[in-house]
Amino acid sequence: MKFVDEVNIRIAAGKGGNGCLSFRREKFIAKGGPDGGDGGDGGSVYFLASETTNTLVDFRIAKIHQAENGSQGSGKNMTGKSGSDLEIIVPVGTTISDLDTKEEIGDLKEVGERIKVAQGGEGGLGNTRFKSSVNRAPRKITKGDEGESRNLKLELKLIADVGLLGMPNAGKSSLIRSMSSAKPKVADYPFTTLYPNLGVVSVGMLQSFVMADIPGLIEGAAEGSGLGIQFLKHLQRTKILLHIIDIFPSDLSMNPEKAFQDIESELMKFSENLSKKTRWLILNKIDLLPSSDVDDHCNRIIENIGWKGPIYKISAISGEGCNELGNALMEKIEKNEID
């Protein structure tokens, strides 16, 4: 199941700077001794688990990550500057393995966990180091070591923050297409979605949450009708459920009120716990009605089903109301005020 975000990258630690070949040159001092300093060490590469990100999408663009090289040593016994370490920030829950050896390198489970994945090269030795009683003017230096480099696979088992519930054709996949970069199939027949899909919804430049689209439910799902309720288990760790209703079903045997009741009762049959989760009502396909009729039509549905919780009126196709919904979800998730 596509609940894993996965990416391959290459990382390289910095090379050590070369040692320096130099002799003291000062006025009135003939034949000053060697004074070539050592090279600086190359920077190492670390991974740091952080809660500031929850996806690996950025790594799809930047594939090569390199720590800084150490600088060369210089005269007057000056050691070269060490290269800065590179700290790569990944979401908590990322596992790292070596693509070539298949070795598992790390599993970053907690915020702040940090592991080194490539050691920077040691700086080379300057010629001062080779001075001895028999060789007062050594011309020998060593070069800096290469830094380690590796091909890595990063994997993240995503946990969805928001789950979508609804009848087939309610527009769940259309909503995730509209709000995230995930592109599940959308079609005007029931059970288009056969497996859960996850989408990462970006809000502004920095924030995001994960939304899960599961196959539609129908009356009798708990007894195995349609695709059954097996996929509801994927919604158990979500923080909010969105119950998506088609306000104007083309199937005349269905009406929004019945659709709502059917899903609610299947949810209850599946798990009392899940049915107690925070649930928002999403009235979808408002583009199908003239805008002057939308409120009346929606209010009637809300009244008929006796809904008391939050309500959003949207069109997954035109995008109307979707930004507002995204912002509200983000705020709710951020505040962590979820029961």
Ligand SMILES: Nc1nc2c(ncn2[C@@H]2O[C@H](COP(=O)(O)OP(=O)(O)OP(=O)(O)O)[C@@H](O)[C@H]2O)c(=O)[nH]1
């Ligand atoms: N006019 C209109 N049509 C919509 C809207 N959202 C979805 N649709 C249409 O409704 C049909 C079903 O949409 P999907 O997104 O596939 O529905 P789903 O809930 O994922 O359905 P399943 O995967 O079968 O459970 C498609 O023909 C969509 O184009 C909307 O906001 N307005």
Ligand SMILES: [Mg+2]
């Ligand atoms: Mg679908």
